[in-house]
Amino acid sequence: MSVPRAVRRGRPELYSDYAADMALLNTPAKRAWSAAILVAAVALPLLLDRDLLGLATQVVVYALAGIGLNLIAGYAGQLSLGHAFFMGLGAYTAALLGGTGGATVRGYELDLLVWLPLAGVVPALFGWVVAPLAARVKGLYLAILTLGLLFVGEHVFKEASWLTGGSGLGRAPAEAVVLGFDLYEARVLLGREIPAEGVFYLFCLILLVVLGVLARNLARSRTGRAFAAVRDRDIAAEVMGVPLVRTKRLAFTLSSFYAGVAGALLTVLLGYTTPERWNLLLSIDFLAVVLIGGVATVTGPIAGAAFVVLMPRFIETFAGSLPFIAGTVGAPGILNVFQLQRMLFGVMIVVFLVLEPRGLFGIWIRVRNYFRAWPFSY
Amino acid sequence: MTTRSLADALRGTSVDLTEGAPLLEVEDLALRFGGTRAIDGVSFDVRQGELFAVIGPNGAGKTSIFNCISGVYRPQEGRVRFMGDDLVGTAPDAIADRGVARTFQNIELFDNLTVVENLMLGRHQHLDYGVLAGMLWVGPARRAELANRRIVEDIIDFLEIAAHRKLPVGMLPYGVKKRVELGRALAMEPKLLLLDEPVAGMNVEETEDMARFVLDIRSELGTAMILVEHDMGLVMDLADRVMVMDFGRRIALGRPDEVQRDPAVIQAYLGEPEVTP
Numbered sequence: 336m337s338v339p340r341a342v343r344r345g346r347p348e349l350y351s352d353y354a355a356d357m358a359l360l361n362t363p364a365k366r367a368w369s370a371a372i373l374v375a376a377v378a379l380p381l382l383l384d385r386d387l388l389g390l391a392t393q394v395v396v397y398a399l400a401g402i403g404l405n406l407i408a409g410y411a412g413q414l415s416l417g418h419a420f421f422m423g424l425g426a427y428t429a430a431l432l433g434g435t436g437g438a439t440v441r442g443y444e445l446d447l448l449v450w451l452p453l454a455g456v457v458p459a460l461f462g463w464v465v466a467p468l469a470a471r472v473k474g475l476y477l478a479i480l481t482l483g484l485l486f487v488g489e490h491v492f493k494e495a496s497w498l499t500g501g502s503g504l505g506r507a508p509a510e511a512v513v514l515g516f517d518l519y520e521a522r523v524l525l526g527r528e529i530p531a532e533g534v535f536y537l538f539c540l541i542l543l544v545v546l547g548v549l550a551r552n553l554a555r556s557r558t559g560r561a562f563a564a565v566r567d568r569d570i571a572a573e574v575m576g577v578p579l580v581r582t583k584r585l586a587f588t589l590s591s592f593y594a595g596v597a598g599a600l601l602t603v604l605l606g607y608t609t610p611e612r613w614n615l616l617l618s619i620d621f622l623a624v625v626l627i628g629g630v631a632t633v634t635g636p637i638a639g640a641a642f643v644v645l646m647p648r649f650i651e652t653f654a655g656s657l658p659f660i661a662g663t664v665g666a667p668g669i670l671n672v673f674q675l676q677r678m679l680f681g682v683m684i685v686v687f688l689v690l691e692p693r694g695l696f697g698i699w700i701r702v703r704n705y706f707r708a709w710p711f712s713y
Numbered sequence: 714m715t716t717r718s719l720a721d722a723l724r725g726t727s728v729d730l731t732e733g734a735p736l737l738e739v740e741d742l743a744l745r746f747g748g749t750r751a752i753d754g755v756s757f758d759v760r761q762g763e764l765f766a767v768i769g770p771n772g773a774g775k776t777s778i779f780n781c782i783s784g785v786y787r788p789q790e791g792r793v794r795f796m797g798d799d800l801v802g803t804a805p806d807a808i809a810d811r812g813v814a815r816t817f818q819n820i821e822l823f824d825n826l827t828v829v830e831n832l833m834l835g836r837h838q839h840l841d842y843g844v845l846a847g848m849l850w851v852g853p854a855r856r857a858e859l860a861n862r863r864i865v866e867d868i869i870d871f872l873e874i875a876a877h878r879k880l881p882v883g884m885l886p887y888g889v890k891k892r893v894e895l896g897r898a899l900a901m902e903p904k905l906l907l908l909d910e911p912v913a914g915m916n917v918e919e920t921e922d923m924a925r926f927v928l929d930i931r932s933e934l935g936t937a938m939i940l941v942e943h944d945m946g947l948v949m950d951l952a953d954r955v956m957v958m959d960f961g962r963r964i965a966l967g968r969p970d971e972v973q974r975d976p977a978v979i980q981a982y983l984g985e986p987e988v989t990p
Contacts (some may be wrong), residue, residue, distance in 0.1 A: 357858060357859070549848040550848075552847060552854075555850075556846075557833075557847060558844050560826065560833055561834070563825060567823040567826070571821035571822075572834075573806050575837055576806045576838040579806075589844075631825070
């Protein structure tokens with residue numbers, strides 16, 4: 336049964352079958368916005384310079400890790416501070432398999448098609464193994480338990496110098512080469528020179544779209560609902576037939592997979608990485624990505640990542656015009672740029688928690704509802 | 714798309730039992746919390762298609778019996794046999810899988826999920842695709858979701874909650890939440906339905922609606938139900954048999970009219986007759 340166009344007009348939520356209702360992009364507005372944002376994202380390498388493209392790539396990679404953290408912390412409600420550890424595990428798996436060896440570190444110089452999947456699979460397996468332990472506790476206790484994991488992990492990373500290069504030294508990342516095609520090399524596309532950062536950006540963007548859609552599908556499937564059930568009321572979830580430990584374990588495994596892939600990509604982008612990088616501050620960065628973007632959403636962390644990555648640069652660029660801010664450490668002024676960045680970062684987390692707990696996604700919903708009801712105010 | 718009868722949508726509720734065998738058999742059940750005897754040697758059975766009510770003053774152990782049947786608590790003594798299998802020591806999700814569904818006294822819905830999603834959670838055990846199939850969506854996951862969505866919509870029609878379909882459950886009024894919870898239990902295609910105070914805190918109109926749903930479920934699906942309730946009018950009108958509990962013990966069991974005349978029951982509810990000096 337099809338509904339005539341004239342009847343459908345102005346009624347975006349008039350469905351005549353369940354498939355249309357359950358589609359990911361189930362209104363014309365969602366389809367239009369998604370297409371526009373995707374086109375803009377693909378066109379970025381033609382518009383930005385190398386420096387900004389590197390930043391854009393970082394946004395994409397942060398979004399990927401944020402989606403992973405949102406699977407465990409947002410959807411399944413298991414607050415994990417160990418995200419940076421799983422990212423580090425993915426990064427070093429990639430560096431070991433895809434990097435070049437040296438006097439102190441090992442490397443097998445394998446193809447990206449080998450090291451990138453394994454950079455996800457190894458942390459996922461590790462998550463699968465430790466999850467039953469973590470599934471026994473929840474809330475603050477789980478946060479402390481995963482914090483312990485993070486500290487143990489950081490120590491192991493510092494000691495295992497054959498893998499990580501050792502404390503303070505670090506090692507070079509994996510080579511992003513697919514079947515001889517270097518993804519980190521300037522290319523000519525549509526008669527325009529695309530810098531190396533732009534090529535890698537496009538690769539990361541494809542991964543983000545694919546893994547983002549997979550996560551979104553997961554969220555609307557039986558597994559995603561089981562995650563939410565465990566988060567909202569674990570006893571009722573069990574009585575509904577959702578096995579608690581198995582569901583939490585699955586959330587840990589999937590989240591670690593996303594973290595590992597993101598960690599591997601992040602090292603390729605940043606170059607040399609030291610074991611100290613995978614610390615609590617990085618985990619908190621991703622909690623901020625999730626909180627500012629929107630808890631239990633997939634599009635939220637993308638907006639959150641843009642916010643977390645771009646805000647420091649924004650401050651750095653515009654702080655020069657404020658008289659009391661020093662451009663560098665030691666220059667005259669009440670605060671230097673870096674202090675201002677950290678402070679505003681903390682302030683933004685507080686502001687979002689208090690004023691809009693649903694994050695940027697929640698603000699978007701409000702704006703959308705305002706225009707949907709326009710010209711009425713309710 | 715034509716609407717189906719509930720019996721066509723929920724075929725799994727039919728029970729295949731040998732004639733005369735009870736659906737649920739509880740024997741000498743005992744549950745202690747430290748020195749407190751929450752349930753103290755209670756036995757009863759529920760037959761196929763029966764509406765069995767459990768009443769008693771607050772703290773008599775009614776909800777504890779539900780928690781023992783659904784696996785939330787593990788009783789220290791006794792057996793809970795459902796269709797011949799002992800349920801004691803079985804995990805709650807495995808008990809749910811065998812066809813025991815329940816509602817809760819203090820609504821235990823998933824507040825951030827919509828009505829449809831809550832009911833789809835009731836279908837969890839009936840959706841048999843894997844995690845990777847769910848992530849890919851196309852194929853088995855989509856087919857299963859569509860077929861089960863239709864069943865969920867049949868339940869939504871039956872319970873008259875279509876207007877609330879897409880709203881997060883946390884935003885709904887109390888009476889509607891109680892209905893959604895009944896719907897979620899129904900979606901599990903139960904062979905035995907445990908209703909823990911389905912009309913607590915409801916006005917007369919809402920109570921009558923709920924009574925109508927319970928009777929309709931009975932006539933359309935023939936599902937056996939255990940009802941814990943304080944509303945005596947409802948219990949006496951609906952139940953086939955009533956068990957009365959006090960301080961964890963069974964003090965009476967029989968037809969509603971028998972139980973109402975039982976001196977032990979009158980004593981439990983009204984207290985000892987005052988001895989005049």
